[in-house]
Amino acid sequence: MIRTDERRPTSEGVRAAAEAVAAILPPTPLLPVEIGRVRAWVKADNLQPIGSFKIRGAWWRLSSLAPEERAAGVVAVSSGNHAQGVAWSARRLGIRATIVMPHDAPQVKLANTKALGADVVLYQRPREDRDAVAARLIAEQGGTLVHAFGDPWVIEGQGSAAIEIAAQLGRSPSRIIACCGGGGLAAGLSLGAPESAVHPVEPFGWDMVGRAMAAGTIVHAAPDAPKTICDALQPTATKPLNLAVLIDRAEAGVTVTDDEVRAAQRFAFANLRLVLEPGGAAALAAALAGKVPLDPDTVIMLTGGNADPAAFAATIAGSD
């Protein structure tokens, strides 16, 4: 077992997070999907108000802050979806939010984050270390760091999806296939659905969670890691808090290629009439590519729909 000195996320915490989330957000739809000859399920968290599941963890973290912490504001680091989750929650709670985002984040995510009232600070990826930028901001202006995945409340909040799924399905799913960046969702689902097999799916070359689980220790992204269209799924490494849960409870990681992700986006467009961004289609891509076994109690997480219009147009027109 990997040791950390921090507060650890728990199954009880996931259940408490699910109650807090249910108080402000209706459950996202659990929709049937036919893949080959199997009728499984998709959990459409791309239909959350900010277009991604990240609203869950952000809400649980920010709503758990003490009054004096709320008054000091929050600082978050994000490629875009966590940013919107924190900005949405902060606006609703009257908390000042500063978000550190990469200079090359999708325009739609930058614009949405600003529209939600957050202060956005850009950093140069990969030259600058985003955690260092955030630490400097907190040293300067105070506030609480809301990490995108290595935070017990954030992990518990993301896991609230598992509680909704079990209620909608009427039983524990056999397995949950989850898009995976830093491992916040996969860890949360593992705690929230202890009877289910949880399969993290990462972009090819960016399987920092799968490799860390196999190695039993944190693994960092190679400087020459291949490009991926999954902008939401490229953390430089997972965190001990996530890895401890995942080694204990999750299935081995799976990777998907850009072409498999695009095929999943096209499938969701044509068969589910849903818009998925690349990172939000990774779990579906693994299911369609036969990389995870499917059965009628399998749930595939659709985690984000903040797609760049030009890139999405090219993908569904089949020109890339």
Added chain:
Amino acid sequence: MIRTDERRPTSEGVRAAAEAVAAILPPTPLLPVEIGRVRAWVKADNLQPIGSFKIRGAWWRLSSLAPEERAAGVVAVSSGNHAQGVAWSARRLGIRATIVMPHDAPQVKLANTKALGADVVLYQRPREDRDAVAARLIAEQGGTLVHAFGDPWVIEGQGSAAIEIAAQLGRSPSRIIACCGGGGLAAGLSLGAPESAVHPVEPFGWDMVGRAMAAGTIVHAAPDAPKTICDALQPTATKPLNLAVLIDRAEAGVTVTDDEVRAAQRFAFANLRLVLEPGGAAALAAALAGKVPLDPDTVIMLTGGNADPAAFAATIAGSD
């Protein structure tokens, strides 16, 4: 009151249809939408298994057939979504379905209808009269005509959406804004939501329902009617069965332009992460263009998501 000798659709029939639909299809999501400073609702019937609300009326019609009628099969006429609704229902009930479709129907709709096991007979639009083609087929091979909108069961089935909406909202909506072709949905909603204002929305130049309501009699499309991107909303005329209900209960019709429809498709893509075909975005287009008043109890029907990939790509990329 317009007289017909046919069975007339009723509010009781809509409630019975809603029970039949609920037995096989979970309610489609009612999702919040912010338009200007108003938070209203969208009813996402584009998320039905066939990608449109048409599954409702087709299921109620086909499941109401007597055993000897089922054995003789059904014949339907449709530009694509009713076709899929009939084909889906027929397959599930073990009924032979023949669908008369225009030669220029979107490929996605032709392919989906065939994939559902229906026999497809093409006719040349506008040279051939589709109702005559259907009548000839029935004379030759027998079977029951399942009209796309001028049928009491079809009208009642489409109205089942109103029963779902009231249950999801916890009260009657103030108004329902509905995409309108022949007037099946608008008539069904009028019967299913008698306390709500129902606003039919039609493409510019193809407002055969709005004009008929104003004239008090059936009005036929002009031979030189302008082109519209709303392939699902171009009937040549409404039917007396629909007009009788609509004159009695619905609000005056509203029209939307192709540009307004495209803007609504882009809005749904970026803000709701939903895929809408042009005809399925007409009601949202009217709401966004300020052509119907909005309030927090307004529900906007999103009626279809079977979008042609190339056309959708061009629309969201903003190149047309």
